[in-house]
Amino acid sequence: QLQASGGGLVQAGDSLRLSCAASGRAAFSSYVVGWFRQAPGTEREFVAAISRSGDTTYYADSVKGRFTVSRDNAKNTVYLRMNSLKPEDAAVYYCAADPSAGYSTVLSRIEEYDFWGQGTLVTVSS
Numbered sequence: 001q002l003q004a005s006g007g008g009l010v011q012a013g014d015s016l017r018l019s020c021a022a023s024g025r026a027a028f029s030s031y032v033v034g035w036f037r038q039a040p041g042t043e044r045e046f047v048a049a050i051s052r053s054g055d056t057t058y059y060a061d062s063v064k065g066r067f068t069v070s071r072d073n074a075k076n077t078v079y080l081r082m083n084s085l086k087p088e089d090a091a092v093y094y095c096a097a098d099p100s101a102g103y104s105t106v107l108s109r110i111e112e113y114d115f116w117g118q119g120t121l122v123t124v125s126s
Helices: none
Strands: 002-005 008-011 016-022 032-038 045-050 057-059 067-072 077-082 091-098 120-125
Touching: 002 091, 016 032, 016 091, 016 120, 032 067, 032 077, 045 067, 045 077, 057 067, 077 091
Parallel strands: 008 120
Antiparallel strands: 002 016, 016 077, 032 045, 032 091, 045 057, 067 077, 091 120
C-alpha cells in the first residue's frame, strides 16, 4: 500500500514536501515511484519519477527546476520537494509504484504503474 501525505494550503512562492510511504512485504527498493497530479476538471498528469536505485529522476517540464524527487529506501518513503509553488501547481497529488521496471528506469505514463496511493491535496493561493 502507498500513503501520500504532506499536502496543505500554501501561498505562491512557498515550499512544501510531500511524502509517499509504502507498506507491505516487498522491499520498497523494488519499485520505481512516480508522482502525478490532478486538478479539478483536468486529467491526471505526470509530475516526477525516481528509479528503484534513486540514481535516475525525471520531471515534467512544468516543474523542472522547482521540484525534486528523492527516496529513502530504508524508510520506505519517497519525497517530492516542491519549491516556488505557483497557483497552477494546485491539485491532488498521487504517488504510484511499479515493480517491473529496471533498476535505473523511470516511468512517466499512468498505465505503467500498478499501485496507487490515495492522494494528498495541495492548494496554492496567489
